[in-house]
Every structure is written in structure tokens, then in C-alpha cells.
Amino acid sequence: MKQARYYIKTGKQTIRCTLCPHSCLLIPGDTGRCRVRHNHEGTLFTRSYGVVSGFGIDPIEKKPLYHYFPGSRILSVGSYGCNLRCLWCQNAHISQCGIDRQPEEKKSPAEALESASNSGGIGLAYTYNEPVVFFEWMMETARLVNDAGLKNVVVTNGYINPEPLAEWLELCHAFNVDLKSFSDEFYRKYTTGSIQPVLNTLAAIAGSGLHLEITFLVIAGMNDNARDFEKMVQWIANTLGTDVVLHINRYFPSWRLNVPATPINVMQRLEDVARKYLQRVYLGNVPHGYRSS
Ligand code: SF4
Incomplete structure (x- = not known):
């Protein structure tokens, strides 16, 4: 500890x-x-300082970041725990269980930097579980990575208070933030969080001029209402900018949610709405032929 x-x-x-x-x-x-x-x-x-659940080199597009050093690779690291509890979490085995039951592999910030430097990638991505909850290790590592001239990438739910967020913005270069719905009720019912802090985080990242991409996981019957989705993309366009990248990802049954996988036509309907307001919209988790370009 x-x-x-x-x-x-x-x-x-x-x-x-x-x-x-x-x-x-x-x-x-x-x-x-x-x-x-x-x-x-x-x-x-x-309790999770330096405790690593996964460590691997990935294409940057897998984060997903499509417009940040496209074609490059990045070393990814994650730990355990999460401050939200989304019923469909695809990483529940590391995010929703106590750290006591996990095999402990540890890495110091210096060891993480060494691995990132030797990986052939552009830097380090904090991902797999929610980086907010391993903030201390992440920030110490991010400072070393930054000082070495490499890039820090964060994949996050955005549920963080303004003061630690300001530290993130000083040391990190690119963010992918999950926006799970545009409804506070949805956030409270299905994630145990609330929406306003996430919107604040998105506005702060965009306002700082750092690279921002957003991921929206579509769950048919739960967050695919076209009017609500249109309000969300209007807010993104008006508040964050029309050039912010939006990934519309397809839901598959996972962890405690067992509703059917989202039909492709639902994805395409939302993609059409998003393209009215945003310049860069992609479908994710869909068969190759459906991938947007
Ligand atoms: S406030 Fe957030 S980060 Fe702090 S203990 Fe609670 S869930 Fe964890």
C-alpha cells in the first residue's frame, strides 16, 4: 500500500x-x-499502487484513438478497480473485484517507463481498468514518460474531480472518454455515477486543446433513443467542437447485462444522426464491411 x-x-x-x-x-x-x-x-x-493487471503493446486504433498518431503502436497498462459499476462492463474481472484475490504483478513507474521506451511505441496508455483509481502511480509514471519525450494516453470514464483532472491535463496528451448516455437518470441507474462530472471532464479536455475522442456504447432499448442521442451530439458539436471524434460502439452481452447485442441497423441510424453534426464518426465492434471510413 x-x-x-x-x-x-x-x-x-x-x-x-x-x-x-x-x-x-x-x-x-x-x-x-x-x-x-x-x-x-x-x-x-x-492498495493498487504499481499492481498491474495487464501490460501489452497495441495499435493506437485499439484504444480507440483513430486520429492520434494513426498507424502507431502504444504500450498499454492497467490495474484493478473502478469508480463506476456499469452492468455491461467488459473488464469486470479486473474492474469489479477486490484486489485481495488478484495475483500481484508489480511495476514501478521507472520500470513502466523502461518498458515503454523499449516497446517501439509512442508511449504509455493507461487503460484496461479505470485510470482514475490508480491515480498516484499513473501520475508518477506519466511525469517520467512526459520527461522522456513520450506520449501519455488515457482511456477513462471521465469520473474525476476538477483538481486531479487539472493534473492529468498537464501531463497527458490524448484522451478517449466514455460517454455512456446523455441522461443523468441512465448514469445513476446503470453505472452508479452521474453525468455532470463526465461532461465537465469532456469540456475541460476540449478546452485545454488536447486530443479528445469519445466512445459511446449503444445498448438497444437502453440508450439508443434517437432524440436523446441527437441532443448528445449537438452538445458535443456546440461545446467540444465538430472535429471531436465519436466512436459509436456496438454492445454485446457482458457481465450482469444480458439484453441482446445491438442490431447493426440501430448503429447505422445513430451514425446518420451523428454525421449531421460531427465531422468524424466511426462505428465500432461491427463486421468489417460496416466499418465507417
Ligand atoms: S471517492 Fe472515488 S476514488 Fe475515492 S474512494 Fe471513493 S470511489 Fe474511490
């Missing part, structure tokens, strides 16, 4: 984590909703 950042004392041994909008209030022995930040005798520790 390593002492965490971003928390305040609210009592003799009671603390509130301020890293993400959940603001977990923790008495000694408690672990936050993310399952990795833990109150030990009145101090907040991160």
Missing part, C-alpha cells in the same frame, strides 16, 4: 476521499467504492 493523495480528514480517524465525485466517507478499515482506496488508521492508502 502507498499513501494516497486527494483526501481530507473529517474526524479523528474519518476521512473523505476527494479524488472522484463519489466523495467516499471512510472510517478506519473502510475501502471506497472503487475497491482500492482504503482508510488505514485515519490515513488514505491506495
